[in-house]
Amino acid sequence: MAPELSLYSIKAVMILADDGTRVFAKYYSPPHQAAASLPGPLTNPFADVKAQKTFEKGLVEKTMKQNSDILLYDNHIVLYKAESDVTMYVVGSPDENEVLLYNVILTIRDSLHLLLKQSIDKRTLVECYDILSLAMDEIIDDGVILETDPSIVVTRVSKAPTNDVQIGRIDPFSEQGVNQLAQMGRNKLSDWLRQGL
Structure with a gap:
């Protein structure tokens, strides 16, 4: 029997320090499964902080011994990337597409x-x-992967400060005011065209 397809691909995303302390952690469960109280595959294995900390501690110990980017741990697929003194983790169900999860960790x-x-x-x-929280929310929302293009995530999270003149300071009836308003319009139009709006 084929596994059920779902948009809820991510079980957890974490950034842990080398000593196992949390820098960032977010655990997801589909909304229709959160209300399920029956034991079995529908229950959330990370329901409380104690279970999450136990999972994280075991995961850090396991990845210290590994040198690959993927592993099967506690009946979950875990993809991870180490950067200086932290490691980023993406956790999915065992039947999830590894390439999709790998794209998320790279993003x-x-x-x-x-x-x-x-x-x-x-x-x-x-x-x-x-910035970290905003970026994670742009990439993953309630376990659903929203974006896998880093450049789009960056444009959504950070907006460059504009050097536009405040409209309240422009005298719209002077020649200089008309020129400044026209320049602001050109700048806005070019920004919209670059963003593809």
């Missing part, structure tokens, strides 16, 4: 490199936790 790594413009380490991630 997370590449997006963070582009957004932070420096190495991905524990200190930088803690200092820029807001």
Whole structure:
């Protein structure tokens, strides 16, 4: 019998320090399974923080001994990437597509490199936790993969500051004011065309 297809591909996404401490962790369960109270495949194995910490500790110990990017741990497929003093993890069900999960972990790594413009380490991630959270929410929402293109994630998370003149300071009836308004219009139009709107 073929496995059921679902958009809910991700069970958890984590960034853990080398000593096993959490930098970022988010666990997902499909909304229709959260209400299920029967034991079996529908229950969430990461229902409480104690179970999550136990899973994370075992995962760090297991990945310390590995040198690949994928492993099967506790009946879950885990893809991971190590960066300086942290490791990023994406956890999926055992019948999930490994290539899809691998694209997600690469998107997370590449997006963070582009957004932070420096190495991905524990200190930088803690200092820029807001950017990290926004990026993760753009990539994954409730276990559903939304985006796998790092450049799109970066444009959605960070908007470059504009050097536009404040409209309140422009005298629209002077020649200079008309020129400034026309330039602002051209800039906005070119921005929209670059974004594909």
